[in-house]
Amino acid sequence: MSPINTALVLLVFGAFMCQPSDAQYGGGFGCECTNPWLGQIFSEHQGDPANTCYGPAEFCYVDCRSDCRDCRPAKGRGRCWSKLACRTDIAADIAPIEDLGRRI
16 A cells, blocks of 8 residues: 555544544433442442432433533443433433533
8 A cells, every 4th residue: 555545544544533422422312310230239329329419429320422411431431420410400411501602
C-alpha cells in the first residue's frame, strides 16, 4: 500500500472513531435507577436505589447509555451514576441544560 493510501485509510478511520456514540449522548434508555448488583445476595444492597438515593450522596446507578444529562462513569468497570435519576420531581431525561450559553 502506498503512503498516500495509508494516510487516507488512517484519516477515514480517525474520522469514524471520533464520531459521537449513543453512549456519549444517551441511547433512548430514559433516566431511571438500576441496580448493577441485582440478584447478588451479598452486594445487592450497594446498588439499591432505596439506599443510594436517600443516603448522603443522593445518587443511583444508571445504564451508561441512559439519557440522564448528568450521567457519569462510576468507579469500577461498566457502571455509571446519576443524581437526577433519583429525582421524581423533574423530567431528567428530556430537559436540556445550559453550559456557558451553549445547549448540550
